[in-house]
Amino acid sequence: xxxxxxxxxxxxxxxxxxxxxxxxxxxxxxxxxxxxxxxxxxxxxxxxxxxxxxxxxxxxxxxxxxxxxxxxxxxxxxxxxxxxxxxxxxxxxxxxxxxxxxxxxxxxxxxxxx
Amino acid sequence: xxxxxxxxxxxxxxxxxxxxxxxxxxxxxxxxxxxxxxxxxxxxxxxxxxxxxxxxxxxxxxxxxxxxxxxxxxxxxxxxxxxxxxxxxxxxxxxxxxxxxxxxxxxxxxxxxxxxx
Numbered sequence: 001x002x003x004x005x006x007x008x009x010x011x012x013x014x015x016x017x018x019x020x021x022x023x024x025x026x027x028x029x030x031x032x033x034x035x036x037x038x039x040x041x042x043x044x045x046x047x048x049x050x051x052x053x054x055x056x057x058x059x060x061x062x063x064x065x066x067x068x069x070x071x072x073x074x075x076x077x078x079x080x081x082x083x084x085x086x087x088x089x090x091x092x093x094x095x096x097x098x099x100x101x102x103x104x105x106x107x108x109x110x111x112x113x114x
Numbered sequence: 115x116x117x118x119x120x121x122x123x124x125x126x127x128x129x130x131x132x133x134x135x136x137x138x139x140x141x142x143x144x145x146x147x148x149x150x151x152x153x154x155x156x157x158x159x160x161x162x163x164x165x166x167x168x169x170x171x172x173x174x175x176x177x178x179x180x181x182x183x184x185x186x187x188x189x190x191x192x193x194x195x196x197x198x199x200x201x202x203x204x205x206x207x208x209x210x211x212x213x214x215x216x217x218x219x220x221x222x223x224x225x226x227x228x229x230x231x
Binding site for chain 1: 158222224
């Protein structure tokens, strides 16, 4: 099973709302990633968790707050977002052998901030 | 610094034509990994292939084939007898470094392939 699931598929939120994106995998992967993708652009890395610890934060604004409760789950908490944060948010996971392993992506959450 | 260039922004072909997507990479590392991903309109990135810098063998998988040439720093992707379902954005990506427990991908800008009936 090479499946990464993400919920919700679509999300519309106001600038004062608080919401969360969820990601789950059951492949035994110990690295999990959040990406942001704007239209007609490649994915941009936001955060990396390795063995449930935050390993990379690509200078993401604090209105995005990641959380990795266990080895299968990854959350992205959203608060006070701006319209320019509207994008496709992709979650991915990879085997702990690091650069030896490809990343598997979820279907993404299409976020619209109004 | 690492960089991936996909010079073809968009390619349009008619079904059953062969098409090659170009990928040129830059890195000073001797150990690196190259990937191709497909992103259909639904949005999910689908892994297609991984190749490491020590393995220059070309690979064929059904209608897909990949040509890795270190001498020209290229990792090109060919679809034979294209089909409408091949319509998608294709990303080439590069990762470098040792075994840190995760990888950091450098993506190209992507090539949009449109296959018409």
